[in-house]
Amino acid sequence: MSKPVILLADRLSPATVDALGSAYEVRHCDGTDRAELLAQVAAADALLVRSATRVDAEVIAAAPGLKVIGRAGVGLDNIDVPAATAAGVLVVNTPTANVVSAAELTCALLLAVARHVPQADATLRNGRWERGRFTGTELSGKVLGVVGLGRIGLLVAQRMAAFGMTVIAHDPHVAPERATAHGIEPVPLDDLLTRCDFLTVHLPKTAETLGLIGREELKKVKPSVRVVNVARGGIVDEDALYEALTEGRVAGAALDVYVTEPCTESPLFALDNVVATPHLGASTEEAQEKAGVFVARSVARALAGEPVAEAANAPERALSLRA
Numbered sequence: 132m133s134k135p136v137i138l139l140a141d142r143l144s145p146a147t148v149d150a151l152g153s154a155y156e157v158r159h160c161d162g163t164d165r166a167e168l169l170a171q172v173a174a175a176d177a178l179l180v181r182s183a184t185r186v187d188a189e190v191i192a193a194a195p196g197l198k199v200i201g202r203a204g205v206g207l208d209n210i211d212v213p214a215a216t217a218a219g220v221l222v223v224n225t226p227t228a229n230v231v232s233a234a235e236l237t238c239a240l241l242l243a244v245a246r247h248v249p250q251a252d253a254t255l256r257n258g259r260w261e262r263g264r265f266t267g268t269e270l271s272g273k274v275l276g277v278v279g280l281g282r283i284g285l286l287v288a289q290r291m292a293a294f295g296m297t298v299i300a301h302d303p304h305v306a307p308e309r310a311t312a313h314g315i316e317p318v319p320l321d322d323l324l325t326r327c328d329f330l331t332v333h334l335p336k337t338a339e340t341l342g343l344i345g346r347e348e349l350k351k352v353k354p355s356v357r358v359v360n361v362a363r364g365g366i367v368d369e370d371a372l373y374e375a376l377t378e379g380r381v382a383g384a385a386l387d388v389y390v391t392e393p394c395t396e397s398p399l400f401a402l403d404n405v406v407a408t409p410h411l412g413a414s415t416e417e418a419q420e421k422a423g424v425f426v427a428r429s430v431a432r433a434l435a436g437e438p439v440a441e442a443a444n445a446p447e448r449a450l451s452l453r454a
């Protein structure tokens with residue numbers, strides 16, 4: 132009898148294949164090559180991706196034998212979960228695997244934007260010793276505004292509190308007592324905007340969160356504020372941010388994520404007060420190994436018809452999804 136086919140469409144840690152073991156036929160493809168993905172997924176029982184591969188209704192329709200889509204990471208915005216559910220395909224992610232890495236990158240960007248680290252590094256490598264140009268600002272004693280106090284937001288809050296920051300947070304879905312238990316003051320979004328010296332967003336990309344920090348919101352912040360987005364492009368509106376940065380209404384920004392990815396050209400990249408990384412939040416050995424192993428285990432359980440706790444759709448129906 133032929134083995135179930137598991138298609139890896141993004142570059143996943145080698146630990147993924149090790150964790151899957153020998154019970155499956157593991158195939159690889161470039162999920163950003165649409166034609167290749169559509170051709171390869173036709174024979175797949177399971178499809179494993181990171182954030183680069185777009186798994187939309189067309190991909191799901193092209194895969195009549197597909198039983199489970201495994202997302203090695205947190206965000207599900209590259210997967211059409213309703214289309215998968217309608218087709219009886221389980222979607223599983225790894226909600227905890229990369230959150231420490233994403234939080235640590237956020238802290239790195241907070242420090243980098245406060246102290247102009249990449250700009251100073253680039254200047255020195257170009258033979259210029261410009262100490263006067265790169266006077267920064269301390270984090271200690273400043274207010275950090277966290278929008279989205281989930282797993283990553285809380286990890287960032289805890290770490291930045293150790294730098295002496297006062298942390299305030301806005302998250303309508305988190306009980307205020309949960310915030311205060313961690314020494315974080317829960318506040319309405321408008322209060323957060325007017326009070327914070329550093330603003331960081333840790334939200335999923337949804338219809339509700341897209342543009343949440345937009346033109347109007349950026350009119351309310353202090354001109355000394357630094358904005359960090361390690362969540363998803365567009366949660367902080369890129370055009371509004373560019374305007375605010377160039378008009379001196381925002382002092383700096385650090386971005387890991389962009390509306391369109393890959394993103395190699397943006398007016399934001401031309402600004403001195405912007406630090407930019409190419410969606411590296413989860414790019415550590417530890418996060419990728421965990422994401423690969425966790426997603427492999429969940430996919431194996433799904434293919435065996437067992438319930439999967441990390442299922443993002445209809446977990447209670449896991450056993451009745453495509454047999």
Ligand SMILES: NC(=O)C1=CN([C@@H]2O[C@H](COP(=O)(O)OP(=O)(O)OC[C@H]3O[C@@H](n4cnc5c(N)ncnc54)[C@H](O)[C@@H]3O)[C@@H](O)[C@H]2O)C=CC1
Pocket residue numbers: 204205206207226229230233278279280281282283284301302303304305333334335336339340343361362363387388410411412413414
């Ligand atoms: N740059 C990167 O490589 C990475 C980015 N991410 C992104 O970070 C996002 C957050 O991840 P986690 O903290 O693990 O998710 P989480 O689900 O633990 O937390 C998200 C929080 O956002 C809150 N939220 C939702 N709508 C909101 C709104 N309108 N206003 C305020 N709060 C709202 C939720 O209540 C929840 O507490 C992911 O969805 C993903 O898009 C995650 C991992 C790596």
Ligand SMILES: O=C(O)CCC(=O)C(=O)O
Pocket residue numbers: 181182203204205206207229410412413414
């Ligand atoms: O590197 C990746 O796989 C993307 C990580 C990410 O953005 C997420 O897990 O939501």
